[in-house]
Amino acid sequence: MTVGISRSASFSMRVSSKAHYGLRMMTEFAKAYGRGPLSLAEVARVEQLPLSYLEQLAAQLRRGGLIESTRGVHGGYVLAKPPLEITVLDIVTLVEGEVAPVDCLAHGYEPGSCVREGDCASRSLWGRLKQSIDSVLSGTTLAELVADNTLVHALAPLERLPVLTKEAAARA
Secondary structure: EEEOOOOOOOEEEEEHHHHHHHHHHHHHHHOOOOOEEEEEHHHHHHOOHHHHHHHHHHHHHOOOEEEEEEOOOEEEEOOOOOOOHHHHHHHHHHHHHHOOHHHHHHOOOOOOOOOOOHHHHHHHHHHHHHHHHHHHOOOOOOHHOOOOOHHHHHHOOOOOOOOOOOHHHHHH
16 A cells, blocks of 8 residues: 655545555456456456556465466466455555555564654554554455445446546636
């Protein structure tokens, strides 16, 4: 999950395309679970995602033990375990790394790296946010995503929305 504060006056917390595309790919594998391998070309077609990007994500997910590959004409990828046993946090962590809204909450943080460490009023807020995010992601499985059509449709590509200029946004 990419979290950042933009230079403009707005605050932005966004899920990276790696995490978003990886999750979309994994939901396709979950839908096909038990029916044999699914090719990345088919996933790319259905989800309208770049095949080369999916190949990179598949390599990470395979190395992490979430998917298995089969070579050949009828080859492709399958989930390494049932969709009920794979959480969204498993996927996001493998393709993106740890979810940490600020550096001081990441596992690799070196104590003393921040001059405000002992005097930071907002650290507990970011800690609660991290716990909430981790709880939601670890409490949601691929099986739940596939079973809940509302969530599956939310992962599908959105229709192109009109782009508002700064002037039009100011008038709105």
